Amino acid sequence: MYCSDPPHPLHLVASDKQQKDHKLILSWKKPTMDSDPLGVFPNSPKYHPYYSQTTEFGGVIDLGLSLRTIQHEIYHSSGQRYCSNEGYRRKWGYVKVTMDGLVVGRKVCVLDHGSYSTLAHQLEDMFGMQSVSGLRLFQMESEFCLVYRDEEGLWRNAGDVPWNEFIESVERLRITRRNDAVLPF
């Protein structure tokens, strides 16, 4: 995605100065001929010496391109989008569920359930037809068991901790066969 792309140096300059205005205003620091405090612009021969020295001062020249404001807005909007994406899992409560041997996974909302039993019912509806006798999760005679990955990235057996603790730490679910569970992940 474009969010992961490194931002353009100009955006970095704008971000450093925390300018709220859409139109960049000329701002000057004490001139130092040698130092390049921001280190943003490369010493490229294609730049005019006047322009290079100006950037060394930390200022930005507005050449009158009307599209600069749009470019400036993009940076903020993409940042906001990235933040909103991070909050989606916490906001909706949806986690991925995969079953060993199946290519396509599902998603369940753990906040819609109040206990392990209702979650087991939903998973039965989603994956139950993969076995003749069904999943029968959390039952002694079942050949399947449900494991989950917590916020620290560790895979744990579902049902060991109280439901309220489970829904706070679960990030991913996996339906595995009971004998496979003995193997380390």
Next chain:
Amino acid sequence: MEVSNSCSSFSSSSVDSTKPSPSESSVNLSLSLTFPSTSPQREARQDWPPIKSRLRDTLKGRRLLRRGDDTSLFVKVYMEGVPIGRKLDLCVFSGYESLLENLSHMFDTSIICGNRDRKHHVLTYEDKDGDWMMVGDIPWDMFLETVRRLKITRPERY
């Protein structure tokens, strides 16, 4: 004469933009210091002012703006067994129902989502993490945020 005109233009621009007086004199000093050192050969270069690269970045920004506004979200759609794929703008649909209806018409087949069925094709999608998921489990708005491409799978394979 050309040098003089350029200097004058920059001076007026700087004066209009700068608010405090001390930096104004600093600007003038900088201008006077740099321009006499400009040689005719460097002055005749084609990449000054450096608008080309900036214009390219601006056009890229406009594309990002279009994506950011969610005015269009084109994704690839493949059907198993059909070598040629399609492209679809998900923003024109209001939800899963209209998406399924359009896909069934586009590929001339019966497609379901949300449940596994031995007789119908099932719609799946690849998300941002690269995992293939069943379409229909999450709210439509959340689906638009995470979908990368679509695949219509055969009934017996998933």
